[in-house]
Amino acid sequence: MKGGGAYISIGSSTSGINSMGSGSGSGSGSKMTLGKSVKMYLTIFIATTCIYMVLYQYHMSREPFAPSEVGKPPLYIITPTYRRPEQLAELTRLGYTLKHVANLLWLVIEDANKTNPLVAHTLDRIGVPYEYMVAPMPEKYKQTKKAKPRGVSNRNRGLEYLRQHATEGVLYFADDDNTYDISIFEQMRYISKVGMWPVGLVTKTGVSSPIIRNGKLDGYYDGWIGGRKYPVDMAGFAVNIKFLRQRPHAQMPFKPGYEEDGFLRSLAPLDNDEIDLLADECRDILTWHTQTKKNPPAQALNKTRYSNTNLVHIDKLLVRP
Numbered sequence: 001m002k003g004g005g006a007y008i009s010i011g012s013s014t015s016g017i018n019s020m021g022s023g024s025g026s027g028s029g030s031k032m033t034l035g036k037s038v039k040m041y042l043t044i045f046i047a048t049t050c051i052y053m054v055l056y057q058y059h060m061s062r063e064p065f066a067p068s069e070v071g072k073p074p075l076y077i078i079t080p081t082y083r084r085p086e087q088l089a090e091l092t093r094l095g096y097t098l099k100h101v102a103n104l105l106w107l108v109i110e111d112a113n114k115t116n117p118l119v120a121h122t123l124d125r126i127g128v129p130y131e132y133m134v135a136p137m138p139e140k141y142k143q144t145k146k147a148k149p150r151g152v153s154n155r156n157r158g159l160e161y162l163r164q165h166a167t168e169g170v171l172y173f174a175d176d177d178n179t180y181d182i183s184i185f186e187q188m189r190y191i192s193k194v195g196m197w198p199v200g201l202v203t204k205t206g207v208s209s210p211i212i213r214n215g216k217l218d219g220y221y222d223g224w225i226g227g228r229k230y231p232v233d234m235a236g237f238a239v240n241i242k243f244l245r246q247r248p249h250a251q252m253p254f255k256p257g258y259e260e261d262g263f264l265r266s267l268a269p270l271d272n273d274e275i276d277l278l279a280d281e282c283r284d285i286l287t288w289h290t291q292t293k294k295n296p297p298a299q300a301l302n303k304t305r306y307s308n309t310n311l312v313h314i315d316k317l318l319v320r321p
């Protein structure tokens with residue numbers, strides 16, 4: 001795991017008292033000397049204790065999370081990403097949101113054949129514990145003129161990672177361009193199987209949400225139902241890891257528009273009353289399906305005109321498709 005020093009506990013540094021040796025009063029037996037050396041050891045002991053306490057206070061004040069927070073069920077956030085001018089901006093915004101959340105591992109998975117040092121550098125700087133992996137979209141989908149299954153190979157790679165490395169906690173698919181209120185992360189930690197909640201800014205209905213009637217899940221509200229059993233947005237559900245591991249074949253289909261539905265169906269058997277309803281029983285909106293305006297690729301820098309300027313350095317930070 002890279003990044004983030006959130007879980008480093010204070011080292012059991014031995015106090016100076018042991019390393020001081022027994023310098024004075026070497027067995028003379030005199031009352032004076034004995035009293036003196038006891039006083040000296042006491043002083044050293046108190047001084048060391050004080051220094052230790054001050055250091056500990058300082059250390060704790062630098063810790064982003066209280067020990068009680070670190071003990072909570074872990075969260076695994078799977079974020080698909082891909083190379084484009086907006087990429088580092090998206091990851092920066094999402095990363096600093098995640099930085100408010102304790103006991104979290106961010107699985108950043110790029111639709112690419114190799115990792116990009118600029119992405120790794122951005123993740124390092126943010127300081128959220130992360131794994132950065134690649135999972136390219138299969139060539140046949142890349143070539144198609146029709147809608148592409150965006151982020152699917154990335155998410156399936158994330159599921160594979162979790163099957164190898166995670167035993168408990170909760171998994172959430174967080175696209176790199178969406179907007180998340182951090183309280184949803186605290187709520188999703190305690191999902192027993194699958195949890196769902198509303199997502200703002202989805203299609204013509206303005207929101208995609210489970211419909212709750214008399215306290216029970218009673219269908220879905222979404223601008224496009226499309227024959228789906230689970231017409232929900234990617235940002236609107238999370239899954240318990242133990243439950244996922246009991247479904248070894250669960251994965252996301254390469255089927256544009258049906259990624260969420262296909263994945264949730266692959267978690268069968270799952271009864272509607274086993275779905276936890278978050279965000280105040282789906283009366284609140286804590287996640288939004290936002291979209292960033294696409295930017296044209298930056299033009300090439302005139303290296304003759306701008307040689308020996310900062311622009312040469314900046315140019316290396318631009319993500320060009």
Ligand code: UGA
Nearest residue numbers: 080081082111148149150151154175176177234256257259
């Ligand atoms: C919506 C859904 O929220 C996605 O989860 C779903 O995969 C997508 O539609 C779909 O049905 O194809 P949308 O906002 O339209 O998402 O798509 P993007 O934000 O462009 O992509 C979703 C995720 O996949 C993002 O995290 C993005 O970084 C990643 N992505 C996108 C790739 O990894 N490769 C791509 O070529 C495009």
Ligand code: MN
Nearest residue numbers: 175177290291
């Ligand atoms: Mn998106």
